Amino acid sequence: MxxxxxxxxxxxxxxxxxxxxxxxxxxxxxxxxxxxxxxxxxxxxxxxxxxxxxxxxxxxxxxxxxxxxxxxxxxxxxxxxxxxxxxxxxxxxxxxxxxxxxxxxxxxxxxxxxxxxxxxxxxxxxxxxxxxxxxxxxxxxxxxxxxxxxxxxxxxxxxxxxxxxxxxxxxxxxxxxxxxxxxxxxxxxxxxxxVPARVAGAWTFKDSGSMQFAVNLTQTFQEIAGDVTLANGKQPLVGATLRGTDVRFAFNDDKGNTRTFTGSVKGAQLVGTLRAPNGPEVAVTGTLQGQPRAGEWATMLSQCGRFYGK
Ligand SMILES: C[S@@+](CC[C@H](N)C(=O)[O-])C[C@H]1O[C@@H](n2cnc3c(N)ncnc32)[C@H](O)[C@@H]1O
Missing domain, CATH: 3.40.50.150 (Vaccinia Virus protein VP39)
Structure with a gap:
């Protein structure tokens, strides 16, 4: 065509x-x-x-x-x-x-x-x-x-x-x-x-073994922030970034080691790796619980109606 x-x-x-x-x-x-x-x-x-x-x-x-x-x-x-x-x-x-x-x-x-x-x-x-x-x-x-x-x-x-x-x-x-x-x-x-992927919402991460953690993400355009819940409680994510579908964030694990997640959005999943300094890289997958949260920032601004005959 x-x-x-x-x-x-x-x-x-x-x-x-x-x-x-x-x-x-x-x-x-x-x-x-x-x-x-x-x-x-x-x-x-x-x-x-x-x-x-x-x-x-x-x-x-x-x-x-x-x-x-x-x-x-x-x-x-x-x-x-x-x-x-x-x-x-x-x-x-x-x-x-x-x-x-x-x-x-x-x-x-x-x-x-x-x-x-x-x-x-x-x-x-x-x-x-x-x-x-x-x-x-x-x-x-x-x-x-x-x-x-x-x-x-x-x-x-x-x-x-x-x-x-x-x-x-x-x-x-x-x-x-x-x-x-x-x-x-x-x-x-x-x-x-x-254009950023929509990532705001509650994610549950698992590796192939028993490791599991929950991440809650908020988003305004490509700016993201959030917290992680581990066995010893909740803490803010450090250095969370989003570029297109690529997501990165870090947090301190139960033993106080910094863990860095690097991965990308694939549908309702965040697929990537978790790395500790001097430690092995572990494959982890995050699954979105429910729908991505709606983003006010992505909606039409009220002054734009005239361009769309509204
Ligand atoms: C500033 S010029 C830029 C031209 C070209 N993109 C460049 O950078 O060299 C903007 C162009 O948009 C056109 N234009 C204005 N309103 C438009 C509209 N609603 N839809 C499509 N074109 C439009 C104008 O006729 C003009 O040629």
Missing amino acids: VRTMFKAASLGAAALFAVAVAGDVQAQPKNQADCEKLYKPTVGQSGKDVVWVPTPDELVRRMLTMAKVTDKDFVIDLGAGDGKIAIAAAKAPFSANSLGIEYNPDMVKLANCMVQVEGVPSKTKVIQGDIFKEDFTKADVITMYLLPELNLCVRHRILGMKPGTRVTSHQFTMGDWKADETAEIEYRNAYLWI
């Missing part, structure tokens, strides 16, 4: 260009100037919810590098403009499949013409659509250069995507969802977030 869409878009851009330059000798766009015969945008021109300003090339590369984009990924740029992020994602060294969603139909024509010029029509396309209506949840990586309020109003949908999805934004943050990584290039910022 996506492949068919790519093909249709490529043929569409080529045909449009051929019509636009009818009378010229060339039938295929060769460069940006050719594409700007279809439509020449102006930096700062208004858009549906945000104006068009392109992200500088170096920052585009940095955003895609931060997100560790590879040829296994499907990248979606929200508000794609002239398609430059989607195109860069499709080209080496990233070589991903990608898609741009852009509201302005003229920008879409220009972007798909640039897709031709850059030689990546089999890997990318830009579609006309509204980011508040289109489904972008199949992406492995989301890129965006929008506005703080727009970021906040797509945030709940991003948080509903599969854990481990990477999100990178030029310039604007996501409110109280702190970035996992930040970079600065010539006074411009790039931010990266990793």
